[in-house]
Amino acid sequence: MNSKLLSFNRRVRTTPYSDRVEQAGVTSYTVYNHMLLPTLFDTPESDYWHLCQHVQVWDVSGQRQVELNGPDAAKLAQLMTPRDLSKIELLQGKYGPICNAAGFILNDPIIIKLTEDRFWLSVSDSDVKFFAQGLVQGYGLDVKVFEPDVCPLAVQGPKSEELMARVFGEKVRGIRFFKGEMLEFRGVEMYVARSGWSKQGGFEIYMCDWSLGEALWDELFANGEDLYVRSGCPQGNERLESGLLSYGNDMDEFDTPFECGLDSYLDLDADIESLSLPALKAMAGKQTRKLVGLAFDRSPHMQPSRLGGSDIEVDGEIIGEIRSQAWSFRYNKNLAIAMLPLTYLAKNDSITIDGQTSLFHSIPFDFDQLV
């Protein structure tokens, strides 16, 4: 499909940083949780190398929070994920798939424990807050579920720690991966975590006062000139290289955690009350397909699949689907994530698409295999 314009209206929400993002020269967007998410500023190659070398500020407001607030907050969080949350520490984030009773994935948030009775699900692109509200109502739980006024700003890249220390103080240097601290900006406490949707290092500022959005943006830029700070956004090529899955692209509500290689985030033997656990235990070891990584020398020409991926045909039969692909500037390969049948994976060690052959790779990719 050729490039097309995006229509703006209130249903596709702007963010506290939208004016700054526009001034920074954003050229395209996607829509994420009913909100604008920038996708490109310069060229994909320039955006990529800059991220790997310097520091970027990303408007990831579309990564909305679902707040669980009340005496039953921990109980509700545990009901929703098959990952054991009993040992989660205060201000820690844990990646945990949200599954329904049939074991299918509805979202894959970072679950953050703010206090004993206050959790945030930092969600990918689906209204999983409504699942939580339905559970609260049906089970009669004592917990409020809502989307608080929080618009995360990500600071990503190798110089992010230096920039963050200049704005939030030296304390940020001590924050470990997926841990966070409540830190002040202009007198307002914000949750700051070492996290973000790249593997170039970085932080996420859970900015919780809309009126401070532009001030925070400006302060990061004012302090980062010598670090070559610039605006950026999550990048398809970098996240594929890094093996970060994208909900809606690589997996959706018709997939299970086993099919998506999320086994290590399931605590099947834990003594926890999680509504998907019975179904997941019953299906363990029985999946018939799996996500694998593919790498081609050039972008293959393929038939679009029904939902916007690309069908994988073997001997005239559609056996699977490429769900994401992007050009890796680092490896000069076209990287892809595909769902393929285990029967095919067991009998073959490679697949040929459009005249090009790729071995099956683990996700994340093992780059020694690529070069």
Place this chain on the structure above:
Amino acid sequence: MNSKLLSFNRRVRTTPYSDRVEQAGVTSYTVYNHMLLPTLFDTPESDYWHLCQHVQVWDVSGQRQVELNGPDAAKLAQLMTPRDLSKIELLQGKYGPICNAAGFILNDPIIIKLTEDRFWLSVSDSDVKFFAQGLVQGYGLDVKVFEPDVCPLAVQGPKSEELMARVFGEKVRGIRFFKGEMLEFRGVEMYVARSGWSKQGGFEIYMCDWSLGEALWDELFANGEDLYVRSGCPQGNERLESGLLSYGNDMDEFDTPFECGLDSYLDLDADIESLSLPALKAMAGKQTRKLVGLAFDRSPHMQPSRLGGSDIEVDGEIIGEIRSQAWSFRYNKNLAIAMLPLTYLAKNDSITIDGQTSLFHSIPFDFDQLV
């Protein structure tokens, strides 16, 4: 904001008609229920007058169905909406807001009864299927909730009945508004209703076999040449003139049905089990703000509001928000839908924004007042 490109990926799903829509020269899209929804083909004015005079085929696949299937389907549907569904007929559609226990609006679908134990919610832009799944789990209901493989195609405009009769037979002429029939296309039964998101007359074909999508599109075009059939899409100007509210634009999960003028779709005194009824009864008559129509001679210049609407300021204070606006080619007015405080509405009969004054209008607009 200047026009920007939309990035394509699998998360923003294509539809069975996407190739045809592209061939027809679509120039912009929005994203609706994680799916592409065309927003413009020619100019807004040309798209508008053509719709009012001829017949258009709209890809409204993004109007997804949430299927409730099983013995408790009717019970679940009634739990979700405060509108009395006890007298809904087979193959009838009823507009009914979906509200949570606090009385806020999560969606505003057409609720269609297909059989005694099979309902579709033909939903606006939110994953309200997850609310249903949470309720099923929490209440232990015996009903499956899922998004079936249905991609509605709307046929809209004054010549739509003639075109539909040529493709589906004379029976379509007898279908009354918000009623439907199961009609065959290429041997596959599809639900066909007299409905659609315009007031120019028309039908929606609930196309349920992906592989027939292009054949159906082509058949409509082959039979409609002398009717000047062309591709189109829901139009902001036409729907504002017609007083059709847009979920996410005019109302969202922070609004109640009373604030949005949906009182007539609430059956507060009915003997039904609807989870929002207690909250709605308690708040009846107590709302403090309301949606009203505005009409200006030109588009006012305004400050964008936090979520992409426009703030309404009076004496330096933000008192409300314009949530949708569009130029009416028919009335040469800029029509808008705004949320304003009842205190202001009680004391004034008009509002001045950017030097222009508008009376307060009912929704739908009374056009005798406009000319």
